[in-house]
Amino acid sequence: IISFLHRMVEILGISVLPCIPIALRQLLVDNEAKDMSEFLYLINQIICKFKSSANALLEDVFPAIASHLSVILSHDAFSNGFASNTEEMRELQELEKRFYAFLLHIATHDLSTVLLTPSCRHYLENIMQLLLITSCSHKEISHRKTCVQTFVNLIKDWCSSSEIEDKLPGFRVFMIEKFATGCCLQSVLDKSFNFRDGISIALFGEIMMAQKVMYERFGENFVVNFVTKLREAHCPPDLAEQYYQKLQGNDIKAFKSFYESLVMKIRQQQNGSLVFR
Incomplete structure (x- = not known):
């Protein structure tokens, strides 16, 4: 049939x-x-x-x-x-x-x-949680990439520059506090994230795009929360400030390169004592 x-x-x-x-x-x-x-x-x-x-x-x-x-x-x-x-x-x-x-x-x-x-x-709450968990930690990197792409498109569809006009109340906060922290920061700080692997690099590109879209739609609310999380992860203050500057720029390649170096710097400072899961 x-x-x-x-x-x-x-x-x-x-x-x-x-x-x-x-x-x-x-x-x-x-x-x-x-x-x-x-x-x-x-x-x-x-x-x-x-x-x-x-x-x-x-x-x-x-x-x-x-x-x-x-x-x-x-x-x-x-x-x-x-x-x-x-x-x-x-x-x-x-x-x-x-x-x-x-x-x-x-x-x-x-x-x-x-x-x-x-x-x-x-069913929406369970689906959002599934997308979040998968985007952060699924062993299949391609699945993580798909889920990040899904979230990016949902942000574009459901959120405007004004929170009052959002189609799903609470989604903005969920993305800022859960997705941005869990996927865009903690998952790449985990030393299992391999910057020499092609599929992982493609995922990293989607994660960078997600940050740009969140900044476009969520503005300062996203930036303030994310920079705070960077500092909590022992990011040097000057790099946290540079992050904000790179985020505002139009050169996505430069932003991606900078963020990778920032992640590696934080990893070095952690000296293997802090591993996010």
């Missing part, structure tokens, strides 16, 4: 959209990891094909998707249930990858307002 729907979406285009929800609800009856992974692959195709036109469809199926995945991708599933079964673990990992891609597609195709609807908002 799924392969047939893939072809319908590709060949018939937007005209098939009204017929899809019924089929999707039937497919959601199966909730094994492999089934859900194939389902998300189809949903991701629909989102990329129809973009904001898929808003109503996504609003209809999102609660069921979130409910199913909260069970399948639970911590216990990874740590206990399937640890000895290589094939089932592989299916779980593939599902996890497609779920993060699903959230990124929502955030990049003008569909993030779906997450704010009453039927979907029930």
Whole structure:
């Protein structure tokens, strides 16, 4: 059925959209990891094909998707249930990858307002926490990169320069206090973050972009909090001041290079005595 729907979406285009929800609800009856992974692959195709036109469809199926995945991708599933079964673990990992891609597609195709609807908002806090934890510490660097990109797009969609106009109350504070500190600072201070690894360098680039976007949308609130965290991490005062100057500049490469050197300087000062997790 799924392969047939893939072809319908590709060949018939937007005209098939009204017929899809019924089929999707039937497919959601199966909730094994492999089934859900194939389902998300189809949903991701629909989102990329129809973009904001898929808003109503996504609003209809999102609660069921979130409910199913909260069970399948639970911590216990990874740590206990399937640890000895290589094939089932592989299916779980593939599902996890497609779920993060699903959230990124929502955030990049003008569909993030779906997450704010009453039927979907029930799952929002858990999703935000999952994105936060993954962006900070997931062993798969590519997953961390995807989650950072998702957060950046959500900031652009949900936040303006004025907090009063934010679409999700509390999201701004969450990003400043949790994401900025945990992902943009603590995760890169951890000596496991490898600046010689290509994928990690790509992640670092996304982290730098996140800081620029937070500064654009959150202004001084972001800067004051982040510089405070830098100083708490034993960043030399002159470098903390330079950080603010580089952040305000337009040269992202110079900012990235400076921040890497700042991170290495703090690591040296910590002398291995302080490791963030």
